Amino acid sequence: MEKINFVWDSHYRCNFRCPYCWFDKNWEEMDKLNKYPPLSEMIALWERLYKMYGECHLMVTGGEPMLYPNFIELIDAISKWHTVKVTCQLSGDMFTFARKLNPERVRLDMNFHPLETKLEPFIRKVLYLYKYGFKGGVCYLAYPPNMDKIKYYDDEFKKHGIVMALAAFWGEYNGKKYPDSYSKEEREMMLPYLGDLDRQKYHLEGRKTKGKLCRAGQIYASIKADGTVTRCGPLSNKPFGNIFDKDFKLFEKPMPCEAEICPCDEYKWIVDEER
Ligand code: SF4
Ligand code: SF4
DSSP states (O other): OOOOEEEEEOOSOOSOOOTTOTTTTOHHHHHTTOOOOOHHHHHHHHHHHHHHHSSOEEEEESSOGGGSTTHHHHHHHHHHHSEEEEEEOSOSOHHHHHHHSOTTTEEEEEEOOTTTSOHHHHHHHHHHHHHTTOOOOEEEEEOGGGGGGHHHHHHHHHHTTOOEEEEEOOEEETTEEETTTOOHHHHHHHGGGSOSHHHHHHHHTOEEOTTOEEOBTTTEEEEOTTSEEESSSTTTTOOOEETTSTTOOOOSSOEEOOOSEEOSGGGGGBTTOOO
């Protein structure tokens, strides 16, 4: 069986207030969706999914996952059955994280948010994690007012052997819509940090995908904090089940895409997509 991938929005809480956050000005509303079952129930949930689908890959995001109750214990248990990637901003206790978890089973995506965190302690935590065998690069958002520091931060990370990648900003700044409003020079400057052509394309343009057959919902799904499951981010208003429901099942086959545009790397679940 092909390995199934789940994205799990662990909860919508964060100790940072980045102005470009999806949840900015909406935290109170999002908080109503948070659900914190006891640790034993959460462990049983991922054991049930293991029995149904075998070893899956779980990508944990948020909010800030490290603030989820008993997070390290939970990931320790889940990672016995599934591989895990945690996207976090390193303000939590990454020292315990590094010592307790197995880097063969758990990977990290480390987001550097310069408006909320300082470079030196951030680098110290990345290096501590590396010392314990964790892998993963640092991601920096090309938010318009932060663009002038890209080169500086990249140089600082490089001094410590840390690879920095960029993510393009999708949103509005100063009345302009991004990524459309990046200038030609800004795009050229960003390209080397955006990775391969596919990543460049979806970061800067998105893809028109309506009607294409897609395996999102079949071998990939997005779980919200309240347990509702959707095929992917762009279809987040069309849940097809709830992970806490014992009868929850994924689709048995690929289904047509119902979204106009696929603006992130989830397009990779399209069947036979031309690259
Ligand atoms: S760290 Fe992430 S979740 Fe927290 S405010 Fe910033 S962008 Fe949002
Ligand atoms: S193409 Fe993108 S938006 Fe459409 S179903 Fe697949 S993942 Fe979702």
